[in-house]
Amino acid sequence: MKLSRRKFLGGAVAAASSITLFNFNLLTGSPSASAADQPSEAMKTFRNVCPRNCYDTCGMITYVQDGILKKVEGDPKHGYTNGKLCLKGYAYPRRVYSPDRIKYPMKQTPRGSGNWTRISWDEAMDTIAKKILDLKQRYGSTLPICLDKYSGNFGIVHYGIEGTMSSIGYTTRAVGTPCWPAGIDAQTYDFGTLYSNDPEDMVNAKYLILWGQNAAWTAIHSFPFINKARERGAKLVVIDPILTSTASKADLYIQVNPSTDGALALGMARYIIDNNWVDWEYARANSIGFDEWVDYIKKEVTLDWASEKTGVPKDIIMEIAREYATAKPASMWVGYGMQRHTNGGQNVRIIDALGVMTGNVGKSGGGVNYGHLETWGFNYNAMVNAAPKGSKGFIGPDGKEGDRAINMNNFAHDVSAQSDPPVKMLWLACRNPGAQDPDTNAIEKMFASMEFVVTVDSFFNKTVEMSDIVLPATTHFEDWDVMASYWHYWIGINERAIDPLYESKSDVEIAIELSKKLNALEPGSCTFPTSGTPEEWLAKEFNPGIHQMLGIEDYKELIDGPRKANMPAASWSDGKFRTPSKKIEIHCELAEKNGLPALPIWVEEMKTPEKYPIRFMTPHPQHALHSQFQNLDWMMTANPEPKVEIHPVLAAKYGIAEGNMVKVYNDLGSITVKAHLTRTTSLNVIVSYESWYKNSNFNVNYTLKAIPSDMGKQATGNDGLAFHDNFVMIEKA
Amino acid sequence: MSKQLGFLHNSEKCVGCRGCEMACKNEYxxxxxxxWRKVFQLHEEDFSLPTRMFFSMACNHCANPECLRVCPVEAYTKRDDGIVVHDPNRCIGCRLCTMACPYDRPQINPAKKKVEKCNLCYQRIDNGEQPACVAACIPGALELVEINDTLDQKTGVLKTLPGLPSPKLTTPSIRFIGPKQGKQIRRD
Amino acid sequence: MKSCEDCPPQVFKIQGELLLALSQLFAQGGERLPQTLIPLVKSCSAIADHYKVEKLHLTNKVLAQYSEADDDEYLVMCYEFNRLFVGPAAPVAPPYESVYLSPDHLLMREQTLAVREIYRRENLQAVGQRHEPDDFISIELEFAAYLLNRIIEAEATKNNAKIQLYKTLYREFWNQHLGLWLGTFAHTISQSAKHPVFSSLSNVLSTLLTLHTPLNTKEAHYETFAPQISRGSSSCCL
Structure with a gap:
């Protein structure tokens, strides 16, 4: 029932207030009162881009009516995501309007107590600014302040978070990436950087190997291209210790022993050499050290060895070696899962070399595809701020003064290890180490030792729980931004579709407020600009290079639709590699200098400890992206609880039946989770997908040690994490 | 009735991404x-090899809809194009239809105490658009089709999948292309 | 308010004062309880006196007692207020109509738009429109108090047409909005409150509903189904 319609007193705004003495606090005269017969606006659409840490970085169309987001759709003008979203993308309206959202700046006293008071932005900024100045005074620098920011929002303007820190002085920075650094370094050593073919070019492949890659869950928009290649006759091979949804679709699924992917590739290489399917011309013309590697293989690698190591029968190694080498072109997609091992980077280097030896690098329909950053050449204007005059920094090994870098991938330990000066304050944005970092117990301990913790977030996750002040973050529908992908070649603009809800602010808006406060308290203490609308900040990220790459003259053209970078379909097709030698470095001196093998030779995998004989893999979930999405109501209905996948034979050994609660534990800690018996996993591997469920303490990282992977330092500052070299014992709970 | 619209689900292409499930929720x-639409995983034991295989099902807009037959308040109607439409304004939430449907697709909304189900996006269809789930299906596993003999005579088109109720009960307007398993090299 | 039509202006006044006291209590938040609790006690007392509601007197005693609390106690109340209504953890009883009346318990739903439209017809809008949901409890309460004030003003000028008009508007607004969800809201608070002040606040809200019962002639348009409440809960007054 609606109230019956009445017209009042000519509808003038002033009328309402002039004839009543009622003292309004929350209501005010309505400027739209004259439009009494148009209660509802027409539906408007806006362009958005999903900013999550995901291959697909989807173009979105957002439907807004009366200032309220009504639904989302895929953007049909986006050539890779083609007007479709994934299950997480469609759940966005639930995220924006969840009553669980963090609405106001709030302060917890003491930290971890659950005693929260609401504070104004002014008080929040005042408290934070005074703490910054206090630490600076006590320690003579801002180095006791540590930033941990990563991938919660990959929008370019969000690099303003780093800019916030730069603008107050030299600080301590969590450097690195937990996600993909070993593989990045592998490709950096081999090719000079990571640079994958246009994924749309997969349609031209005659043979496709997805190596440790579960596209069905983590890169669903690749399927039309994979399917197209298959329709044209390509065979799909999936190599993975877990029979994933992607592997279930393969023509051939190979359940490789975890962390032995390099041995499999070496076995293939041996067979390719033995049969002289080597593209000698390409390899010798474009690489250095190739013959040296061939000699190594001839001397050290046999098919029997490879078969034993990997658990893959010899005839299968021969079959895929022959098919891969002779398909021309054949494409490999190296997933991030397979490099999360102590020898993960080295395994990627071996796979790279396999691509080189068969002449599949630099070819349309080929490539050893891992990811790229070719389309990320923005100004990072929000990030670049000079330190205030007189700032004292950390003197690095090169004698230069600057920020103090600590390892993002051993964050708890490295924060605690700093003494000159110690870390006293954390600033967390786009990051939830409480849920996502290894060794949660260590994280909790480290947080407890801090003087002050500030977290910017939209939901009350484990990290917020351990903070002094939480600042409410806008969702991407409430921001202006621009997003590139590390996989496809498209770039899209993100419009402010709805006003920021409650008192939420974007990271740049927060920086502006903080700068105003700091400079009021101590003039000159912060260099972050204090003006500019969110759209103006966005505009400052563009440059002629980006314009040219996208064929535009102004960023506003992107409001008409996302654009694809004007780049060749095949990476490295010009043969101009970015290594010191300008060639593919099969023999890589830089790797050698960094204490790694110069050649892509076999490096032993981590051995299973006797006490903890079961490998516990914790890959990416389907209903979530790390700790985002799974807490939303639709996801909680569709996927209400976490499970651990156990092979029936292993389960029987420990007396575990379907649905039993299982304790998974090791020296670090334990979790208790419901068992699902399935032969999709291997005999000695249990699997539970990392995620943050609403009202649940489930967190796989209580059992996860911060074991580094072999590579990552060169290009990302720190080695990666061997997430998949985690060993546990299980028992019925 | 001039024709019967329905779904063709291709389990060979479906990767169980659940985009259809959430696109349906998003649309309405x-x-x-x-x-209204749900992705089901087929039983691993029904296959010669372990697998993750799926089918996606909403209302099947049956030729002989049991929901329509049992509904005491005529909340269900069948359109000329075969779409079975449920009218929540007439629904009294008695749940006879949820019990009668062999596919469990009319769903009770516990908050509204009424039944809801897929209406095959008839408004979108009337506008010349695809249903939201079909439009959202990334691997192209879900199609809107006309259920007729031509379709049924195509090779590979199945009227049911293992584990589903007999189609003889309600003559559902859904067809399947069965899952296909590749070769597996396993260590168990 | 037992027979709304015959209420003398001072009844509208004390009624309006209670609505405003509650509005301010929620609007200013847990941190300002030292300022907002006293007016609430005062207006409850006036209501209890007028209607001779013994239960409200008892409830109000608790409120009065805590309105004289020391700073530490007020801080405890503030934490509890935020746990119940604000966050940053998912609040137990989010103070927005659509959380209770929209079947999916989200914000910015049809209820939000419906009250926005009602305000607009009075040439009003929420100060924080498009940032803060229009069906935030404080805004609805303020609007209801405004309507009562309109009746008082009309009575002062003996404008019968306007008196009737605003009485109707008030009745409709109560029956279609506040009256539909305050019960569930109050119940949710009482189920979870860990501090007597909030059990009392819940009682005040329930009493307010009881006083309006004669107004509440139409059947609820929505099922109430707050997430924290088991179905078939009997103490919900709808």
């Missing part, structure tokens, strides 16, 4: 509990 902003 359906409450958390009812799932």
């Amino acid at each position: 902003q359906i409450d958390a509990t009812p799932q």
Whole structure:
């Protein structure tokens, strides 16, 4: 029932207030009162881009009516995501309007107590600014302040978070990436950087190997291209210790022993050499050290060895070696899962070399595809701020003064290890180490030792729980931004579709407020600009290079639709590699200098400890992206609880039946989770997908040690994490 | 009835991404509990090799809809194009239809105490658009089709999948292309 | 308010004062309880006196007692207020109509738009429109108090047409909005409150509903189904 319609007193705004003495606090005269017969606006659409840490970085169309987001759709003008979203993308309206959202700046006293008071932005900024100045005074620098920011929002303007820190002085920075650094370094050593073919070019492949890659869950928009290649006759091979949804679709699924992917590739290489399917011309013309590697293989690698190591029968190694080498072109997609091992980077280097030896690098329909950053050449204007005059920094090994870098991938330990000066304050944005970092117990301990913790977030996750002040973050529908992908070649603009809800602010808006406060308290203490609308900040990220790459003259053209970078379909097709030698470095001196093998030779995998004989893999979930999405109501209905996948034979050994609660534990800690018996996993591997469920303490990282992977330092500052070299014992709970 | 619209689900292409499930919820902003469309995983034991295989099912807009037959308040109607439409304004939430449907697709909304189900996006179809789930299907596993003899005579088109109720009960307007398993090299 | 039509202006006044006291209590938040609790006690007392509601007197005693609390106690109340209504953890009883009346318990739903439209017809809008949901409890309460004030003003000028008009508007607004969800809201608070002040606040809200019962002639348009409440809960007054 609606109230019956009445017209009042000519509808003038002033009328309402002039004839009543009622003292309004929350209501005010309505400027739209004259439009009494148009209660509802027409539906408007806006362009958005999903900013999550995901291959697909989807173009979105957002439907807004009366200032309220009504639904989302895929953007049909986006050539890779083609007007479709994934299950997480469609759940966005639930995220924006969840009553669980963090609405106001709030302060917890003491930290971890659950005693929260609401504070104004002014008080929040005042408290934070005074703490910054206090630490600076006590320690003579801002180095006791540590930033941990990563991938919660990959929008370019969000690099303003780093800019916030730069603008107050030299600080301590969590450097690195937990996600993909070993593989990045592998490709950096081999090719000079990571640079994958246009994924749309997969349609031209005659043979496709997805190596440790579960596209069905983590890169669903690749399927039309994979399917197209298959329709044209390509065979799909999936190599993975877990029979994933992607592997279930393969023509051939190979359940490789975890962390032995390099041995499999070496076995293939041996067979390719033995049969002289080597593209000698390409390899010798474009690489250095190739013959040296061939000699190594001839001397050290046999098919029997490879078969034993990997658990893959010899005839299968021969079959895929022959098919891969002779398909021309054949494409490999190296997933991030397979490099999360102590020898993960080295395994990627071996796979790279396999691509080189068969002449599949630099070819349309080929490539050893891992990811790229070719389309990320923005100004990072929000990030670049000079330190205030007189700032004292950390003197690095090169004698230069600057920020103090600590390892993002051993964050708890490295924060605690700093003494000159110690870390006293954390600033967390786009990051939830409480849920996502290894060794949660260590994280909790480290947080407890801090003087002050500030977290910017939209939901009350484990990290917020351990903070002094939480600042409410806008969702991407409430921001202006621009997003590139590390996989496809498209770039899209993100419009402010709805006003920021409650008192939420974007990271740049927060920086502006903080700068105003700091400079009021101590003039000159912060260099972050204090003006500019969110759209103006966005505009400052563009440059002629980006314009040219996208064929535009102004960023506003992107409001008409996302654009694809004007780049060749095949990476490295010009043969101009970015290594010191300008060639593919099969023999890589830089790797050698960094204490790694110069050649892509076999490096032993981590051995299973006797006490903890079961490998516990914790890959990416389907209903979530790390700790985002799974807490939303639709996801909680569709996927209400976490499970651990156990092979029936292993389960029987420990007396575990379907649905039993299982304790998974090791020296670090334990979790208790419901068992699902399935032969999709291997005999000695249990699997539970990392995620943050609403009202649940489930967190796989209580059992996860911060074991580094072999590579990552060169290009990302720190080695990666061997997430998949985690060993546990299980028992019925 | 001039024709019968329905779905063709290709389990060979479906990777169980659940995009259809959530696109349906997004289109109608359906409450958390009812799932008009749902992706089901087929039983691993029904296959010669372990697998993750799926099919996606909403209302099957049956030729002989049991829901329509049992509904005491005529909340169900069948359109000329075969779409079975449920009218929540007439529904009294008696749940006879949820009990009668062999596919469990009319869903009770516990908050509204009424039944809801897929209406095959008839408004979108009337506008010349695809249903939201079909439009959202990334691997192209879900199609809107006309159920007729031509379709049924195509090779590979199945009227049911293992584990599903007999199609003789209600003559559902859904067809399947069965899952296909590749070769597996396993260590168990 | 037992027979709304015959209420003398001072009854509208004390009624309006209670609505405003509650509005301010929620609007200013847990941190300002030292300022907002006293007016609430005062207006409850006036209501209890007028209607001779013994239960409200008892409830109000608790409120009065805590309105004289020391700073530490007020801080405890503030934490509890935020746990119940604000966050940053998912609040137990989010103070927005659509959380209770929309079947999916989200914000910015049809209820939000419906009250926005009602305000607009009075040439009003929420100060924080498009940032803060229009069906935030404080805004609805303020609007209801405004309507009562309109009746008082009309009575002062003996404008019968306007008196009737605003009485109707008030009745409709109560029956279609506040009256539909305050019960569930109050119940949710009482189920979870860990501090007597909030059990009392819940009682005040329930009493307010009881006083309006004669107004509440139409059947609820929505099922109430707050997430924290088991179905078939009997103490919900709808």
